Every structure is written in structure tokens, then in C-alpha cells.
Amino acid sequence: MRIAMIGGGYVGLVSGACFAEFGLHVAVVETNPDRLSALREGRIPIYEPGLDVLVENNARAGRLTFGDDIAQAVAGAEAVFIAVGTPPRNGDGAADLQYVHAAARQIAQALTGYAVIVTKSTVPVGSSRRIAEIIRATRPDLDFDVASNPEFLREGSAIDDCMRPDRVIIGLDQKQPERARRAEAVMQRVYEPLKKIDAPLVFTGLETAELTKYASNSFLAMKISFINEMADLCEKLGANVQELACGMGMDERIGSRFLNPGPGYGGSCFPKDTLALSRIAQEAQSGCRLVETTVQVNEARKAAMAGRIIAACGGSVNNKTVAVLGLTFKPETDDMRESASIPILHRLAEAGARLQAYDPVGMDAAKPLLPPETTYCENALDAAQGADVLVVLTEWEQFRSISPEALAQRMQNKIIVDLRNIFDPAVMRASGFSYLSVGRP
Template sequence: MIGGGYVGLVSAACFAEFGMHVSVVETNAERLAALREGRIPIYEPGLDTLVVSNSQAGRLVFGDDIASAVVGAEAVFIAVGTPPRNGDGAADLQYVHAAARQIAQALTGYAVIVTKSTVPVGSSRRIAEIIREARPDLDFDVASNPEFLREGSAIDDFMRPDRVIIGLDEAGKNGTARAENVMRRVYRPLAQSAAELVFTGLETAELTKYASNSFLAMKISFINEMADLCEKLGANVEGLARGMGLDTRIGQRFLNPGPGYGGSCFPKDTLALSRIAQESQSGCRLVETTVQVNEARKAAMAGRIIAACGGAVNGRTVAVLGLTFKPETDDMRESASIPILHRLAEAGAVLRAYDPVGMEAAKPLLPAQTIYCADAMDAAQGADVLVVLTEWNIFRALSPESLAQQMRAKVVVDLRNIFDPDAMRAAGFVYQSVGRP
């Protein structure tokens, strides 16, 4: 497994749990040292136990040398980062290409080189070209195996997936059957648990990842727009979402309104798919509009908070519950809290924030004057308005009466709809949620 980041580490630990011997190559010295000591550099429920137990069993090892890691390997996964390229949002493949060159030099026998990183269409064929250029004598195949791991539930997603997508070179006739055999053996434990293995061409597998994430992002932007419409018409977005979601053609997931999607996947993948479509001279206007709607959504949320305070927050204390882009992760990438808190700080607000696991990751990204608190009640101390940005379960249990005692003014802007409107009003709050009367 080349890369010990989020995707690489979760995948490696789960493969090891299946009984395979997995070598993880990580070139970041600090991260490698942590992994060797059993310290997990990311927050993902259950991952620490999985890594430690399989390391102790000798099935999971960490190092920084590709040559020693790939000795005897039948499958070599590339799971390095593909961040958006500055300027145009296209995926930056420099780390993928560098890994391919190193793998080519290190392999001593046949292996399937598998792209686990999210890469643009055509990347797997480019990897094959790079390897052939470096080692014309090498016997290998390439495969595309995109990941569909949700942060906060990644282990369960890996162990009990909806499907496993495996792209192979449909045009090639010599090595495809051999590569398919390797990939079927890699995923045999999942096949035995009734998970569907979907074999496709390389381009189809690569595009499936972008299409899937972009469609889910589109559902989120759609329900956010419906929430705004509900507020204008006096309807309730929760009833609307339930009525929609019970239609099996639509489904109930990703129909929860909020301040806009974030994280490591949706923002990056929607931009990348838009770029792919533009370069292919093919229209992708729904995805392009989804990106625009989401950016506008985040910008509008700060204005909603300011309006709830009577049009000004200068000198007022804003309590913020939740900073990460979603619960059960410490990931701050593209979190709605970043633009919202910067806008509030620019407007003169005093920010008191609490997140169960994300505060250290948040500090370099949020306004310097942000005060980080010990818990939710500490954040609410003396606040003029309380804002819910991330729906951590511990916030759902907060007593409205206790919050009212802590706060200076009784104003709550609940951007995740975690509180009961009747209970909040009964406690004397001026309460605003998203898409609910």
C-alpha cells in the first residue's frame, strides 16, 4: 500500500484484518514514526484498534522503502494524495506518477498495480505508460479500484460495501484474466459476504468514482435549496425529505439540509469532474451548478447568523458547536465552519468554539482570535447567540434549559436541525433551524 494517509491506512488495516500480509509505505517521517508506535495520525472510529492488533499479529507493517515493501507482492495499491491543482481544480497527479516510477524500479516479478487514489479518467493508462517507459521488461497489469469510504464510518464501509468497483484493461487480452484473478482473491472475503464485485473497463471505473460523489453532492445541494423554499412557503423540509426519501428511486440518505457539503471528496471531486467534462467538450452543467450552489450556501450562512442577531455581531459573543465538516472525524477540509467563522470575525464577533476532536486541526484554518473551549457548555458561557455547525451526537443531548442559563441572550441558529423547535421555544429561545417553520 503506497501511502499511509486516510485511504491507504484504512484499506491496509482492513486487508490485514482479512488475514493478508500488508506493507504500508509512508514517506512522511513524522507519520511513519507515529504508525510504528501505534499512534494513529487521523481520527477514525475503530481504526486504532485495527491497526494495533494487526501490527502485533505481524500482518501489517510500516516502512518508507518501496523496494522492500513490494518484494513478493501480487498487488501494489497506489493510495497517495491527488489534491486539486491550483488555479483550475484539476487533480494533481505528481504523487501518483512518482509512485508509479518507484514501483516500476522496485518490482521483481508480476504484480497488479492498482490505483486506489481518486484520479481523472485515463490516469490508469498513463500509469501503465510510465511503468513501461521505466521497465519495458516488466510483466504487470494495471487496475482501477476507487474507494467509497465515508469518514467516520470508513471501516464499516470497507468491510460491508455496497459494491467494489474494479476496472481492468478491456482492450488488453493477455493479462486481463490474470489481473482479474488477483483482484478476486484480494476481495474474496468481501465476495463471500455477498458484496458485489463489479468488473468494468479502466475508464468506467475511474469515472464511476467522480460520478457517484458528484451525484451525492447534487442531492445535498438540492435539499438545501428545497429547505430555503420551505422557509419561504411555510413548509417543513423534514417532512419533505421523508416524503421524497421513501421513494426507493430516490432514497433517504443525503437529504439532510445544512450549511453546505465539505470534506476531502465532494468539493474536490465535483470540481475535477467539471474539469474533465470541460476538457472533453462535454456539458456537465448540473455538477457545475452544484459547485456554485454549495459555495453560495456557505457564504449565506454567516449572513443568516448575523441577521438572527439583529443585523450586527460586532462585539457580540458567538458560541459555535462543531467545526469539522461532519461528525466522527477531525477533518477540516472545506468545512463550512471556515468561511462562516472568518466572516463573523470580520464583522467583529467574539468566537467561542468547541468540537469534540477537531479543534487542533481547526486552529491553523480559523480566525486567530477564536477561543477554543473545554466543552459545549463552556462555549455557551455568556454567548449572545449559539450556532450549531456540526451534528455531533453529544450536542443533541444538551438541555435547552441548561443552555439558557449559560447564555447572555437566548438566540440559537441551528444549521443542522439537531434540536426540537418546541423544546427550544419552551426554554425561551429565539430559535432558527433550516427549512423548518
């Protein structure tokens, strides 16, 4: 079976490589010349554990190709996936669909036979029907169907999410049952390998599939903001947020995931999707106040964390050296989009701090976004050299094993602000540190 993937970014590249691993022949279309050149040379332009091996193996086997010619890519394809960016629109936070609509027009012009046009990008409700309108206007003679197949990939574990998903959501035009059945047959073939592991394929209407993606991410973002507010309350009352989260998570109705307090959520999905869902609800004149409040709580959270660091240094970081461990919005990715480190470090730099930072994979991506005077170090201990305070912003696993003694030897003042709760408070205090974490007494 042949499919095409329009867009070789994070979603398109991971999805395309996994589909190829399923045994499908996948043609990935990428119009950015630098990214296309890298992919053709076997260089992966994003960091995702295991993706390099998956791409190399399937490219060598001839199941995964990269190019910039849509007509060549869609020739003989039974399904064409749109996986281009949908960034927030300036001014109102709504998803910008210009790239999706442009891809739809190009696909319409290039197709020579029947195919299912599948939206993989995160798009507002009604987008799949709008894509269908664009294609019909461009090629009234074309035989096609549309489907919505939102991705649920977690950066850092995206391959496992794609190969062993907890669910696959596929939206079809249920207002036209015969066409929906034809499109469903194609999508069943695309995901045939997943039936062997009993991964659930959930078929819904187009609107439901589109909304499910936004609702899922907004709920998880809300869960993060909730535990962050509980952490603040724990600090006021002398309770322990980790024990609280454990007690909550044992309730199977709640679950333990996304109950880790920190400096606020970031990344490519949660900030963008919460804003977009708020806008969707406003346009539908349906209140979505929990999501709107989640956005506000998260922005306030990031601002408050810089103040927490300054307070730990006696009320001023002017001419003080701040060691920073972790810059990306989460571990196992080089993604800096909406990372809490950005507003926090800019606030510290404005207050006169000298920044010494280390991140295992994110420093190149961080440099254009962080204060220009930031010093980037070769490892965590180099970042701690001569520091007045050490701040943990990303919970990379390697940071957990850092020796307190080694830190104490390098730091000028023994102050740690652990915004990810990766260290044991008792151990750190026994090593002579003034240690502050999140929501723990």
C-alpha cells in the same frame, strides 16, 4: 497473499488495515517521517472510529507493517496499491497527479516480478493507462498489469464501508482480454473474504471505474445542494423540509440518505471531486452543467449561512459573543477540509464577533484554519458561557442531548441558529429561545 499500499494517509491506512484484517500481509509505505513514526509507535494520525484497534491488532499479528522503503514493501507483493493524495491543481480544480506519477516510477524501479498496479487514489479518466505508460517507460522489461479500484469510504464509518461494502468497483484493461483475466484473478484473491458476505465485485473497463468514483460523489453532492435549495424554498413558503425529505426519501428511486439540509457540503471528496469532474467534462468537450451548478450553489450556501447568523443577531455581531458547536465538516471525523465552518467563522470574525468554539475531536486541526482570535473550549456548555448567540455547525450526537435549561443559564442572550436541525423547535421555544433552524417553520 502479500500486497503493498503506497501511502499511509486516510485511504491507504484504512484500506491497508482492513486488508490485513482479511488475512492479507500488507506493507504500508509512508514517506512522511512524522506520520511514519506515529504509525510505528501505534499512534493513529487521523481520527476514525475503531481504526486504532484494527491497526494495533493486525500490527501485533504481523500482518500490517509500516516503512518508507518501497523496494522492501513490494518484494513478493502480488498487488501494489497507489493511495497517495490527488489534491486540486491550483487554478483550474483538476486533480494534481504528481504524487501518483511519482509513485508509479518508484514502483517500477522497485518491482522484481509480476504484480498488478492498482490505483486506489481518486484519479481522472485515463490515469491508469498513463500509469502503465510511465511504468513501461521506466522499466520496459517489467511484467505487470494495471487496475483501477476506487475507494468509497465515508469518514466516520470507513471501516464498515471497507469490511462490508455495498460494492467493489475494479477496472481492468478490457482492450487486452488475456491480461485483464490475469489481473482479475489477482483482484479476486485480494477480495476473496468479501465473497462470504456476498459483497458484489463489479469488473469494468479502466475508464468506467475511474469515472464511477467521480460520478458517485458528484451525484451525492448534487443531492445535498438540492435539499439545501428546497430548505430555502420551504422557509419562503412555510413548509417543513424535514417532512418534505421524509416524503421524498420514501420513494425508493430517491432514497432518504443525503437529504439533510445544512450549511453546505465539505470534506476531502465532494468539493474536490465535483471540481475535478467539471474539469474532466470540459476537457472532453461534454457539458456537465448540473455538476458545475452544484459547485456554485454550495459555495453560495456557505456564504449565506454567515449572513443568516448576523441577521439573527439583529443585523450585527460586532462585539457579540458567538458560541460555536462543531467545526469539522461532518461528525465522527477530525477532518476540516472544506468545512463550512471555515468561511462562516472568518466572516463572523471580520464582522467583529468574538468566537467561542467546541468540537469533540477537530479543534487541533481547526486552529490553523480558523480566525486566530477564536477561543477553544473544553465542552459545549463552556462554549455557551456568556454567548449572545449559539450556532450549531456540525451534528455531533452529543450535542443533541444538551439541556436547554443548561444553555439558558449560561447564555447572555437566548438566540440559537441551528444549521443542522438537531434540536426540537418547540422545545427550544418553550425554553425561551429565539430559535432558527434550516427549512423548518
